[in-house]
Amino acid sequence: MQLREFMLAALMLLQTFAASKGFTQTCTLQLNGQILESHSRQPLSFATISIKEINKGAIADEKGRFSIEGLCPGNYTVVCSMVGCEHAEHEVRVEQSLIRDFYLEATAVELGRVEVVEKAIAPASTQPQQALQGASLESGKALGLGEALKRLPGITTLNTGHSISKPTIQGLNGNRIVILNNGVRLEAQQWGDEHAPEIDPFIASKVSVIKGAAGVRYGADAIGGVILVEPEPLREKPGIGGQVAVAAFSNGRTGLVSAAIEGALGGKLPLSARLQGTFKRGGNVQSPDYFQRNTGLEELNYSWALGLKKEKFSTALYFSIFSTELGILRDAHIGNLTDLELAIERGRPLSDGAFTYELGRPKQNVLHELFKWQFSVETGEKSKLQIEAARQFNRRQEFDAHRPFGNLPDELTRPQFEFEITTYTLDLNWEHRWLPNTRGSIGAQGLHQRNTTDFGALIPDYSAQNGGVYWIERWRKYPSPWEIEAGVRYDAKRLSISTQGTDTIGQDLQFSNASGTAGVIYHLAEATLRFNAGTAWRAPHPNELYSDGVHHGAAAYELGDPNLRPERALNFSLSTNWTRPKKFDATLSLYHNRISDFIYLEPQSVPKLTIRGAFPAFHYRQTDATLTGFDWTAQVFLLPQLTLESQGAVLRVWNRNAGDYLIFMPADRFTHGFKYTFGPTADEAGERPFLRLAMTNVLRQTRAPQGDLAPPPPGYTRFDAEAGMTLQWGKKTMEIGFSVFNLFNAHYRDYLNRFRYFTDEVGRNMLLRAKLIF
Amino acid sequence: MIQNKFFSLPMMFVLSLFATTILVSSACNRDDDDNNPNEEELITSVILTFTTPGGTSTSFSFKDTDGDGGANPVVQDITLAAATNYTLAVKFLDESNAADVEDITVEVAEENAEHLVCFSVEGGVPQPTVDDTDDNGKPLGLQNRLTTTTSGTGKLTVSLKHQPNKGAATPCSTGDTDVEATFNVAIN
Incomplete structure (x- = not known):
């Protein structure tokens, strides 16, 4: 047989936890698949595939199919070869059993080299990184992106009612975190507390979070961390496939349907395409004692993607539209401080309300559009250039309860606020392997x-x-246990402020700064230790520079300061993952984030008088802040079928200049539960039927500054239950899930919900969902 | 073989999507640049007109013509005579553009069921009584009566409520507030 060299790389599936090198015979994951020639789509019979670290491997059968069993979760070096050939090494991350076909291309050179046309794997972050996967991701998608992410330790949300959730990483959100939507940083109106990310979670096959300042890799302003929303790679195998997901909630009678269809051509024109869409509609949600008036929503999203993949290059076009109409709790819409005080005194909505799908003022209409072109080309054997250009357009309209004054008919439907932002981005990334082991x-x-x-x-x-x-x-040289990473970045930003209303400002601001990151990973037999020191910085946003007006939702007068300096963060994180198969799997992260010139709203002693009455005044100020905390997640396998699950997050925040706490920081929260898995414990692809019961305890936030109109609400305990199973017939897979959120219909309020003054949180909510993959 | 592939289902799907791509990408949303951010009308001024039975009118105003931020509102102190039956008319204006003053009272009167003018008093100021009603026969508060007795000083707060619950025991503590203007009052 001719000598062949296989170049192999595999996409990481559901990510993460750490690389564990503690392989034992008790590990149960599988890597299955087929090795195919990418042009002819003919199986490559009797190729061998092996995993270097454990000397495990398999020989593909006549049809190119292989199966490697007994894998632990972790990073592997996969070696693919045929008899007598030189071999090449590639990293593969195995998180759960996965089925993967490898497309190898035979070129016409003498040695018959075979190369893979796959994207290289991003190495594991030296910072704490966690991903949502499996049933948690699937039921989370129905709730929305923010609510889904809340299932990860250290992630909370800043809510405005039940439908607007801003993800918060270790206490930071908005402009202090970066959200990568399919590789493009989301640019919208992140500065507003009531502005949720404009992303359809159903585009994602993977949602992960990097915690801590990650400025170098993801953009200077990633002070708190990064959220990565990644779609499934485009289909390469010729044919047509797709999936349909439906979900129904009892509370709000919310229904949603999301579908995707994809196809790929083989042969000389390796084009792939996908069309995806989601529709969601809900009515007034119900707290245990009353309906929340005007809390319905309607969301319609769609996207398409087209890709072309050749041996040396690949290119893709992606387009998505997210549009939503969100009702705002009528009782939360107040005109002035007196109204707010009356509402707080009342402690509940004025009337019990009733169910309706009808959506009136106050409301938000938001549209977000993304168009992206991506191109990647092999630049020699060991490097690859990626180019990504994108245009984003975001229109946000906010409608107060009161239609605008004025007699023209078009004024009846006018919003009180309308912001439009258009963003063009261009990203170049050149991956390389210049030196051995780097x-x-x-x-x-x-x-x-x-x-x-x-x-x-x-x-x-x-x-x-x-x-x-x-x-x-x-750098990492096998078998050294050390893995080292370092990086630097330099950014410059120019901000030209033209007008505000009828006032001409004409200010031109320039900021520039460097950021850096340095991290190590130490691999032990059963554990991985990570340490990272990273910096990030963020220029003040125009709202912090030029706000001058009453923020009616909060009954606060906010005044910007045009002389604000950029804020800078220095973040240290130490995290460890310890896995002992069939015993436990635990991850703990400790962090300390020092932010100098942290921009915040400082309460003023003199209220601001307006024609709507006097409002408490807040001015944008800067201070030095520290955020120190830890979070963990652990699974203890008590019995072969019974798992104890635990996670929690503790955060302490200090405003060092004022000697005070900072507002809106998450209280300590803990979730504990049991998961019972049915069926055999033997190796099996996919998720087995399970039943899960979880209890969430959130303590009262006792570390809050003065200046809030009502003290933080008491802590609460909430129970959630979830069950799921996967059915398989032929090539079709059906996932079914049933969840009950707030099982005992508990009355509670969360400090991080801006509507806690007005209403209890949503009561019991049942979710039935199904997903068919064909 | 090639022929077959060309008309295959995936081929048709991919090519039809390709065509859609070209159509859709030319129809991207754009910034529509309305460019008149301050055209929206606001209430900048509250004018209280007190009229004696003899027909003598005196007006006092609370004006914040630059909106919520910026300069503080300018408030005139109210001076009234003791032992007088006044009628009290309330007027709301948009004076943000001095060249184009809008009378918002007209709209309040049109949407009378949605609005309610409320008064609260402090010190020696008598409580005004509402004289007009909305289309449902409930109080509105644009036309009122105020009867002074003895001399004294105090405060009068006028507020305009939007969507109050006029059936509630205290309708003035419901709805959201569009205006809340406090005047100093001297009764001589």
Whole structure:
């Protein structure tokens, strides 16, 4: 047989936890698949595939099919070869049993080299990184992105009612975190507390979070961390497939349907395509004692993708639209401080309300559109260049309870606020392996953005330009237990503020700064230790510079400061993952985040008088803040079928200049539960039927500054139950899940819900969902 | 073989999507640049007009013509005569553009069921009584009576409520507040 060299790489499936090298015979995961020739789609008979670390392998059968059993979760070096050939090593991350076909391309050179046309695997972060997967992700998607992420330790949400959830990483949110939507950083109106990320969670096959300052790799302003929302790679296997997901909630009588269909051509024109859409509609939700008036929502999202993948390059187009109409709790819409005080005194909505799907004022209409082009090309044997260009457009309209004054008919339907922001981004990333045992990337990012405020001069019109360059290198030499990463980045930002309402400002601001990261991973037999020190910085946002007005939802007068300096974060994290098969799997992260010139709203002693009455005044100020905390997640396998699950997060925040706490920081929260798994414990692909009962305890936030209109609410305990199973017939898979949130219909309020003044949280809510993959 | 592939289902799907791509991408949403951010009308001024039975009118205003932020509102102190039956008319204006003053009272009167003018008093100021009703026969508060007795000083707060529950025991503690203007009052 001819000598063949196989170049193999595999996409990481559901990520993460750490690389564990403690392989024992008791591990139960499988890697199955088929090795095919990418042009002819003919199986490559009798190729061998093996895993270096454990000397495990398999020989593909006549049809190219292989199966490797007994894998622990972790990072593996996969070696693929045929008889007598030189072999090449590739990293594969195994989180659960996975089925993967490898497409190898035979080129016409003498040695008959075979190469894989797959994306290289991003190495594991030296920072704590966690992903949502399996049933948790599936039932979370129905709840929405923010609520889904809350299932990860250290992630909370800042809510405005039940439908607006801003994900918060270790206490930080909004402009302090970066959300990558299919590789493109989400650019919308993140500055607003009631502005939730505009992403359809159903596009994602994987949602993961990197905790802590991750400025170098993901953009300077990733002070709190990064959320990565990644779709399934486009289908490569010729044919048509797809999936349909449906879900129904008892509370709010919310229903949703999401479907995707994809196809791929083989042969000379390896085009792939996908069309995806989601529709969701819900009515007024119910707290234990009453309906929350005007809390319905309607969401319609769709996306399409087209990809072309050749041996040396690949290119793809992606387009998505997210549009939503969100009702805002009528009782939370107040005109002035007196109204707010009356509402707090009342402690509940004025009337018990009733169920309706009808949606009136106050409400939000939000549209987000993303168009992206991506191109990646092999630049030699050991490097790859990726180019990504994207345009995003976001329109946010906010409607107060009161329609605008004025007699023209078009004013009846006008919003009080309308912001439109258009963003162009260009990202270049060059991955390389220059030296033995190292891999790295050099990249550049550019952004041009224009924001116009069409109604309501809350923030000024502005345009912004960002430019950044970075360089990261990673070293590991097997079998050394050390893995080292370091990176630097430099960014410059220009902000041109033109007008605010009828006032001309004409300020031109420039900021520039460097960021860095350094981290190590130490691999032990059963555990992985990670340490990372990272920096990030963020220029003040125009709302922090130029706010001048009453924020009616909060009954607060907010005044910006045009002289604010950028804030800088220095973040240390130490995390460990310890896995002992069939005994336990635990991850603990400790962090300390020092943010200098942290921008926050400082309460003023003199209230601001307006025609609506006097409002408490807040000015944007800067301080030095520290955020220190830890979070964990652990699974203890008590019996072969019974698992104890535990997770928790503790955070302490200090405003060092004022000697006080900072507002809206998550209280300590803990979740404990049991998961019972049915069926055999033997190796099995997919998730086995399970039943889970979880108890969440959230303590009272006793560390809150003065200046809030009502003290933080008491702590609470909430129970949730979940069951799921997977059915399989032929090539079709059906996942069914049933969840009950707030099982005992508990009355509670959460400190991080801005509507806690007005209403209890949503009562018992049952979710029935099904997903068919064909 | 090639022929077959060309008309295969995936081929048709991919190609039809390709066509849609070209259509859709040319129809991207754009910034529509309404560019008149301050056209929205606001209430910037509250005018209280007190009229004696003899027909003598005196007006006092609370004005915040630059909106919520910026300069503080300018408030005139109210001076009334003792032992007088006044009628009290309330007017709301948008004076943010001095060249184009809008009378918002007209709209309040049109949407009378949705609105309610409330008064609260402090010190020696008598409580006004509402004289007009909305289309449902409930109080509105644009036309009122105020009868002074002895001299004294105090405060009068006028508020405009939007969507109050006019059937409630205290309708003035329901709804959201569009205006809340407090005047100093001297009765001589």
